Amino acid sequence: xxxKKSQRGKRKKWKVQLAKRKIISGNHAIxxxxxxxxxxxxxxxxxxxxxxxxxxLSELLPKCGGRFIQMEDELxxxxxxxxxxxxxxxxxxxxxxxxxxxxxxxxxxxxxxxxPVVIADVQRGGPSTGLPTYPSQQDLMxxxxxxxxxxxxxVLMPDSVQEAYELTIRAFNLSEKYRTPVVLMTDEVISHMxxxxxxxxxxxxxxxxxxxxxxxxxxxxxxSKGLVPPLAPYxxxxxxxxxxxxxxxxxxPSSDPEIVHNQLKRKLDKIRKNTDDIVEVEEFMxxxxxxxxFALGSVAxxxxxxxxxxxxxxxxxxxxxxxxxxxxxxxxxxxxxKKVKKIFVVELNYGQIVGEVERFASKYTEVDWFGRAxxxxxxxxxxxxxxxxxxx
Amino acid sequence: xxxxxxxxxxxxxxxxxxxxPGCGNGIILGSLLRAFELRGxxxxxxxxxxxxxxxxRTSGYVNVHTLHTTxxxxxxxxxxxxxxxxxxxxxxxxxxxxxxxxxGNHFIHAARRNLDITAIVYNNGIYGMTGGQVSPTTxxxxxxxxxxxxxxxxxxxxxxxxxxxxxxxxxxxxxxxVPKLDEIIVKGIxxxxxxxxxxxxPCPIVFGRYNNLTxxxxxxxxxxxxxxxxxxxxxxxxxxxxxxxxITGIFRDREKPxxxxxxLDLEKRLSKSGSVEDKGEEA
Numbered sequence: 271x272x273x274k275k276s277q278r279g280k281r282k283k284w285k286v287q288l289a290k291r292k293i294i295s296g297n298h299a300i301x302x303x304x305x306x307x308x309x310x311x312x313x314x315x316x317x318x319x320x321x322x323x324x325x326x327l328s329e330l331l332p333k334c335g336g337r338f339i340q341m342e343d344e345l346x347x348x349x350x351x352x353x354x355x356x357x358x359x360x361x362x363x364x365x366x367x368x369x370x371x372x373x374x375x376x377x378x379x380x381x382x383x384x385x386p387v388v389i390a391d392v393q394r395g396g397p398s399t400g401l402p403t404y405p406s407q408q409d410l411m412x413x414x415x416x417x418x419x420x421x422x423x424x425v426l427m428p429d430s431v432q433e434a435y436e437l438t439i440r441a442f443n444l445s446e447k448y449r450t451p452v453v454l455m456t457d458e459v460i461s462h463m464x465x466x467x468x469x470x471x472x473x474x475x476x477x478x479x480x481x482x483x484x485x486x487x488x489x490x491x492x493x494s495k496g497l498v499p500p501l502a503p504y505x506x507x508x509x510x511x512x513x514x515x516x517x518x519x520x521x522x523p524s525s526d527p528e529i530v531h532n533q534l535k536r537k538l539d540k541i542r543k544n545t546d547d548i549v550e551v552e553e554f555m556x557x558x559x560x561x562x563x564f565a566l567g568s569v570a571x572x573x574x575x576x577x578x579x580x581x582x583x584x585x586x587x588x589x590x591x592x593x594x595x596x597x598x599x600x601x602x603x604x605x606x607x608k609k610v611k612k613i614f615v616v617e618l619n620y621g622q623i624v625g626e627v628e629r630f631a632s633k634y635t636e637v638d639w640f641g642r643a644x645x646x647x648x649x650x651x652x653x654x655x656x657x658x659x660x661x662x
Numbered sequence: 663x664x665x666x667x668x669x670x671x672x673x674x675x676x677x678x679x680x681x682x683p684g685c686g687n688g689i690i691l692g693s694l695l696r697a698f699e700l701r702g703x704x705x706x707x708x709x710x711x712x713x714x715x716x717x718x719r720t721s722g723y724v725n726v727h728t729l730h731t732t733x734x735x736x737x738x739x740x741x742x743x744x745x746x747x748x749x750x751x752x753x754x755x756x757x758x759x760x761x762x763x764x765x766g767n768h769f770i771h772a773a774r775r776n777l778d779i780t781a782i783v784y785n786n787g788i789y790g791m792t793g794g795q796v797s798p799t800t801x802x803x804x805x806x807x808x809x810x811x812x813x814x815x816x817x818x819x820x821x822x823x824x825x826x827x828x829x830x831x832x833x834x835x836x837x838x839x840v841p842k843l844d845e846i847i848v849k850g851i852x853x854x855x856x857x858x859x860x861x862x863x864p865c866p867i868v869f870g871r872y873n874n875l876t877x878x879x880x881x882x883x884x885x886x887x888x889x890x891x892x893x894x895x896x897x898x899x900x901x902x903x904x905x906x907x908x909i910t911g912i913f914r915d916r917e918k919p920x921x922x923x924x925x926l927d928l929e930k931r932l933s934k935s936g937s938v939e940d941k942g943e944e945a
Contacts, residue, residue: 359744523722
């Protein structure tokens with residue numbers, strides 16, 4: 271009963287924006303972050319362990335000028351958020367592995383048509399229905415390559431409730447800035463654990479760039495406007511065409527080899543040439559490190575404890591934790607590889623991101639790997655035993 | 663006069679269309695454009711959304727907000743647009759395969775949900791763009807590249823499907839009766855809920871050639887004339903006589919608030935109770 275009362279009190283405070291600190295789950299932090307970022311549309315389909323995001327937004331959105339809809343499937347919810355985004359709204363959908371697979375189709379459309387949307391993927395164990403109520407990091411490559419065709423994607427991975435809030439806002443900011451879908455990837459643990467969230471007073475919110483030219487001079491894919499041409503919202507006199515077909519600057523289909531090449535290259539380059547802005551990593555106790563762990567999300571959280579424990583034993587070890595998984599932090603991994611004797615990749619799967627680390631580190635140092643995906647987190651003690659065994 | 667109306671809404675620089683000689687899609691497009699004019703909507707207040715296939719190309723030809731989506735998903739995209747911009751006329755055009763095969767789930771749920779979207783189905787009973795495969799509306803025993811021995815499955819009746827799923831407005835016409843087609847599209851756009859307009863249209867180049875109608879447009883139109891029966895006439899015919907026929911007319915035109923109106927009412931109620939924190943940008 272007591273909990274219920276405080277819950278009600280908290281909600282009231284939210285409305286007048288008084289709560290500076292709250293104790294909430296990762297999924298609810300994503301909701302708060304989305305509303306703060308200006309998200310006013312959500313379309314989704316129930317799936318464990320992400321459903322709390324939809325549930326809470328169904329309550330909050332109609333209260334703050336936003337709209338919520340539960341669609342008939344994941345394909346439809348991805349389509350609906352793209353439609354909403356074209357009206358100028360910031361839009362979110364949330365899912366987990368099996369639903370993420372279904373979203374890939376229209377996620378590819380959003381990449382091709384350059385529509386800003388945010389997808390929260392709360393990872394659970396796979397393949398297929400897998401382990402609905404247990405965490406994994408088995409969508410790392412699905413997020414990168416789940417769709418057909420060449421493309422770049424931005425994927426952010428928080429390791430705490432606080433960061434789930436902050437990176438949700440960053441996901442919206444990056445999607446608006448680069449006119450592209452952004453995936454916020456947590457797992458069952460990050461999304462369901464409850465932690466304090468400190469709500470910052472000031473936070474940077476980026477809205478998409480307005481067209482800047484009158485309708486008759488506007489082209490939705492105009493490469494002369496730089497790598498990210500502005501996207502005009504519906505209903506303001508800008509009538510243009512959007513298609514998933516290869517297109518020219520006007521948005522109409524084109525199969526001219528030069529146009530196809532230039533447009534696709536620009537879509538890739540807008541991410542590739544801005545990796546310094548997009549990539550964020552945390553360097554934990556890496557100063558003077560002889561060894562380094564490379565880990566993400568909840569596994570990085572456990573790895574931090576391992577680092578602290580091993581440091582106490584005199585092992586000079588640190589952690590590199592990408593907050594941005596894709597585009598991959600190549601530069602950071604390369605620099606780290608030049609400094610340490612060995613990089614231990616630890617992940618909650620049977621070997622996904624290790625290949626990527628090897629691509630950029632193997633030239634300079636050794637890469638070793640530890641991981642599994644049996645539904646249980648990898649505790650610090652296991653990571654420690656693995657490392658101790660390898661550095662004997 | 664009619665030509666002028668059509669020209670007003672077309673992206674003339676995109677002409678000619680990709681559609682084959684004798685295709686009925688252009689006739690449906692003409693009716694749609696006249697409906698825009700009759701409804702008096704500005705080009706900035708219309709969003710035209712299409713899927714994949716021959717019908718999918720429609721959006722590119724019309725000078726409104728146009729969105730050419732993925733196969734079967736046009737209604738899903740339209741849902742997002744309509745929810746955030748309730749004042750827009752949101753029109754979806756789809757083929758029969760687009761709407762009732764790959765997009766079947768979106769179609770029935772849109773009808774159930776009753777969001778104010780007008781869905782026009784270019785129903786030629788065949789996958790034209792991919793070369794003539796059998797579709798969910800291919801008539802029983804008709805031939806297609808993937809039904810070389812004749813279609814063994816029963817076709818969907820899109821009207822029955824839409825009625826059963828709860829659409830507010832359900833009608834069918836063929837491209838043979840253009841004034842009627844104009845009328846049912848106007849009424850469909852006017853309806854506050856989900857409107858379904860099934861348009862029987864010829865595909866002489868693929869369907870016609872496989873089904874002893876040849877590529878001659880007139881023979882195909884003649885066949886459609888014989889197989890479409892107005893509702894009033896059908897009422898006097900036996901089940902046997904109606905086998906393999908499409909009944910045309912308006913089957914439902916119900917006045918019922920669409921989903922978005924219910925949502926707007928909810929927002930008003932929440933606003934009155936003082937729980938609205940921040941009025942987002944009004945569409």
